[in-house]
Amino acid sequence: MPLDEGRMHGFVAALLAESGGLAEPIEPDGLEVLAPPDLQRALGVGEFSRFGFGASLPDGAQRVGIESDWLSRFGRVVGDRGRWSRRVLVPPARKAPDAEALLERELLLDNATFRLLAVAPAWTRHLVLDFRYTALSDEKREGTQRLAINLATGAMPDGMAARLASELEENNGETLPADAALPADWERARVIDRARRALPWRVQASLEPFVTGLRRRLARDLDRLHAYHNDLHREAAERSAQSHVAEAVRQREGLRMAAIAQEYRAKLDDLTHKYALRISVEWVQTLEVLMPVHRLTVQIRRRKAERVLTLDWNSLTRQLEAPPCEATLSTERPRLVCDDALHLVSQVGLAACPGCGRPYCRACHPDDCAKCGYPGGLRAFG
Numbered sequence: 360m361p362l363d364e365g366r367m368h369g370f371v372a373a374l375l376a377e378s379g380g381l382a383e384p385i386e387p388d389g390l391e392v393l394a395p396p397d398l399q400r401a402l403g404v405g406e407f408s409r410f411g412f413g414a415s416l417p418d419g420a421q422r423v424g425i426e427s428d429w430l431s432r433f434g435r436v437v438g439d440r441g442r443w444s445r446r447v448l449v450p451p452a453r454k455a456p457d458a459e460a461l462l463e464r465e466l467l468l469d470n471a472t473f474r475l476l477a478v479a480p481a482w483t484r485h486l487v488l489d490f491r492y493t494a495l496s497d498e499k500r501e502g503t504q505r506l507a508i509n510l511a512t513g514a515m516p517d518g519m520a521a522r523l524a525s526e527l528e529e530n531n532g533e534t535l536p537a538d539a540a541l542p543a544d545w546e547r548a549r550v551i552d553r554a555r556r557a558l559p560w561r562v563q564a565s566l567e568p569f570v571t572g573l574r575r576r577l578a579r580d581l582d583r584l585h586a587y588h589n590d591l592h593r594e595a596a597e598r599s600a601q602s603h604v605a606e607a608v609r610q611r612e613g614l615r616m617a618a619i620a621q622e623y624r625a626k627l628d629d630l631t632h633k634y635a636l637r638i639s640v641e642w643v644q645t646l647e648v649l650m651p652v653h654r655l656t657v658q659i660r661r662r663k664a665e666r667v668l669t670l671d672w673n674s675l676t677r678q679l680e681a682p683p684c685e686a687t688l689s690t691e692r693p694r695l696v697c698d699d700a701l702h703l704v705s706q707v708g709l710a711a712c713p714g715c716g717r718p719y720c721r722a723c724h725p726d727d728c729a730k731c732g733y734p735g736g737l738r739a740f741g
Contacts, residue, residue: 368412378436388413389420401435445647447533450675455653465679467693471661481654482539483511487646492562496636500569504562511542512669514680557688577634588623592616659701666701684708686721699723
């Protein structure tokens, strides 16, 4: 969620004031800054400076924006402040949904059945983690990605992450009831593993327009490169094939064709390096949100096996927080249920093995096929 100019302007002014600097607004859309020594070193600016945020800059101002290195400079100023915070969020009271109808609509299982066991009000904890990603190729793109994890059910409600910012701006914070029963903390390793598995495809989806443009430019340059060297090679081949040319000329043109081919391969390598995409992801902050939910206890049945799980209905998004695929952590539906542990997985998570052709659960066996040992597991699906 890139910061717009107005929000960036306000953020910088507040950060400077919090860090001992003075900032006065100037036109058009800028700040005049007086910075103490510590702030000067962190930002790489002098004692007096001007910042600009809009399309037009004040006289002598430096442009400040998310697409430059200013976020890194501000990160040095912020340090560990604000890296972790907790809010109690109580959305407006809404009538509990028809749980049976909700499950029929939201919990789509292709090869299993389910039964609602109970519905009760409850409290949960969401960890909302913000990450900053940088994609570098022939151009650079930066952005942020947010993950929300329900510590009671393991669900990852992307819809809540999208709604959270505006809701927190309007909500000044509530008090947690003394009798609220909260789910336990996850171990740090578990949170890190969840983020490592869930982030890549979400970041890739955010970068899809950038990657599409990258591929288009690469295809254009490959076509131009091939056309240029193909014309040179054809001209040399035609001269060499003429019946009246001397043998020395044929040898020279043969050497020229070899040189053209070598140069073409070198230029291909140059394009490969130019358009190689390098993506880095960095954790920024974590917000813990405590909120009431309606908790559904559901029994999953597959053949003679049963499994009980809990699902939360989130009144902020008015949606059931469906569990992610337990193999890929994707939100793709419908779900399939495996025979061994009754994992809920997407079709990729229960796909056929490339080696023996038999399906197996990638949540049970993430590294290789349970039937034939074919290596790859989820890696075979990128």
